[in-house]
Amino acid sequence: MVAGCQLALLAIFLGGWEYITSLDRQTAFLFGSPSAIFGFLKTMATDGSLARDTYVTALETLLGFLLGNLIGTLVGLSLWYSAFVSRVVQPFVVALGSIPIIALAPMVIIWFGTGLASKVAMSTLSVVVVALVTSYKGAMSVDPDQINLFRTLGARKSQIFRKLVVPSSLNDIFAGLKLTVGFALIGAIIGEFMSSSEGLGHAIFKAGSLYVIPKVFAALTATIALALVLTYLVGWLERLLKPWQPER
Amino acid sequence: MHQSGPGAAPPLVAERLAKTFDDGDVEVPVIADLSFTLNAGEIVSIVGPSGCGKTTLLNVVCGLTPASSGSVLWHGAAPQGMPGRVGYMLQKDMLLPWRTALSNVTLGMEIKGKVGMEERDKARVLLDRLGLHGFTDRYPATFSGGMRQRVALARTLVNDPEVLLFDEPFAALDFQTKLLLEADTVRLVREEGRSLLCITHDIEEAVSISDRVIVLTKRPTRAKAVYEIDLGDQHADMMEARQSPRFNDHVRAIWRDLEVSGT
Ligand SMILES: Nc1ncnc2c1ncn2[C@@H]1O[C@H](COP(=O)(O)OP(=O)(O)OP(=O)(O)O)[C@@H](O)[C@H]1O
Ligand SMILES: [Mg+2]
Numbered sequence: 001m002v003a004g005c006q007l008a009l010l011a012i013f014l015g016g017w018e019y020i021t022s023l024d025r026q027t028a029f030l031f032g033s034p035s036a037i038f039g040f041l042k043t044m045a046t047d048g049s050l051a052r053d054t055y056v057t058a059l060e061t062l063l064g065f066l067l068g069n070l071i072g073t074l075v076g077l078s079l080w081y082s083a084f085v086s087r088v089v090q091p092f093v094v095a096l097g098s099i100p101i102i103a104l105a106p107m108v109i110i111w112f113g114t115g116l117a118s119k120v121a122m123s124t125l126s127v128v129v130v131a132l133v134t135s136y137k138g139a140m141s142v143d144p145d146q147i148n149l150f151r152t153l154g155a156r157k158s159q160i161f162r163k164l165v166v167p168s169s170l171n172d173i174f175a176g177l178k179l180t181v182g183f184a185l186i187g188a189i190i191g192e193f194m195s196s197s198e199g200l201g202h203a204i205f206k207a208g209s210l211y212v213i214p215k216v217f218a219a220l221t222a223t224i225a226l227a228l229v230l231t232y233l234v235g236w237l238e239r240l241l242k243p244w245q246p247e248r
Numbered sequence: 249m250h251q252s253g254p255g256a257a258p259p260l261v262a263e264r265l266a267k268t269f270d271d272g273d274v275e276v277p278v279i280a281d282l283s284f285t286l287n288a289g290e291i292v293s294i295v296g297p298s299g300c301g302k303t304t305l306l307n308v309v310c311g312l313t314p315a316s317s318g319s320v321l322w323h324g325a326a327p328q329g330m331p332g333r334v335g336y337m338l339q340k341d342m343l344l345p346w347r348t349a350l351s352n353v354t355l356g357m358e359i360k361g362k363v364g365m366e367e368r369d370k371a372r373v374l375l376d377r378l379g380l381h382g383f384t385d386r387y388p389a390t391f392s393g394g395m396r397q398r399v400a401l402a403r404t405l406v407n408d409p410e411v412l413l414f415d416e417p418f419a420a421l422d423f424q425t426k427l428l429l430e431a432d433t434v435r436l437v438r439e440e441g442r443s444l445l446c447i448t449h450d451i452e453e454a455v456s457i458s459d460r461v462i463v464l465t466k467r468p469t470r471a472k473a474v475y476e477i478d479l480g481d482q483h484a485d486m487m488e489a490r491q492s493p494r495f496n497d498h499v500r501a502i503w504r505d506l507e508v509s510g511t
Contacts, residue, residue: 244387
């Protein structure tokens, strides 16, 4: 039912778009058209650039996503260990979180070059603070009575961390993972915008500067598909890692 | 179980306990001056007005919160850190949703060492005795409140605690489930010679299960009255205890105490 409505909505949207852009050539030039986009997707698929660009961007995104979440989550969770340290670093985290990632791009390129590393760095940077904040929030929202229970059972702090804090934080960590799929992708694409020779961001940038609007949309479609696949993978991982959650 | 010959120190003694919380610049005196003894095999209940400091008292007794003055003696000695062999139960069951009923029960043994076949069997036997046969490998998310509190009770008892500290663990359950669980608890406590310090709002519950009931005053709290409960040898049966003529006398007396101190 839901899927049916979604398909219908998509069909109406694409149909309307196709119809309006078929009326005159200028709108078609400015807004592309689904059929032209599909045409470009087909040529990009046959000449291999679609697979290549998607692969490059997917790799950058995935590496940035993993690295950013790994670092952010490790730091965020371990801040639970020391209320003092977490109070000390709090303003710095807020400050880092408020830096627009795009402002870092020129420096990142100077530091990491124009290859894969700079894109991964951009992607990591746009993920890491969010991952840190969500996992820290998860760790700090553990029920204090639950901690007391562990203490009466004789648990050491490291046992409380492993057996209580980490699993309790999984909900928040996964919320962070879902949120940061998009951020990782944005980071990678911004990196490609700044300087690159391949990738979906590169394709979008190049087609855009040549005013080939349908090709921009074609690359954008591939980007959206990539985001959907990654989001789906995170959802699958969550179900795998949290089997105790009742079916809804 | 614990061998306590005559003259041995009682499992738990509180001597002139006082607790004041330091909330920034305001001092909140919660416990004024409280002394009591829990002997081996005894059930002692504590009743008192809401917010008088009962939970605080329990946390001080089991070492979660340091006392401001006075001492808590376990077998005649003040423990370094957490006292051993204490079972602590709250109104919240605090089951871990990512663990099955069985591995929730074995949590304490896991913290102390390794969990092998023997430990798991012990947990399984206890869950069976508490009527949870067939649910041992399920996650608690689908359990009823009564089932959850049974798992929590098993988690407490499986570590062979000498002393149980209860903070109204059954208060949120319906009357029938509550009676059944109380009966189970009292049976399991008395059978194995454990001691129980039980905080409750329910005066009838306190009188029906206890050897002694301590009534507390408002905050900062001290003991207002202590009742030795003697209902004959009928403690084993929850309903029969309530039929005893002295039962009503005790209940009424405690009611009056609490009314005067103002709930
Ligand atoms: N950490 C704390 N800092 C300051 N005040 C506290 C703290 N913990 C408890 N109190 C205060 O101590 C008083 C007693 O609290 P406590 O939870 O022990 O009462 P209680 O008798 O268990 O209440 P109830 O019957 O509602 O369970 C309350 O007024 C509470 O506000
Ligand atoms: Mg309380």
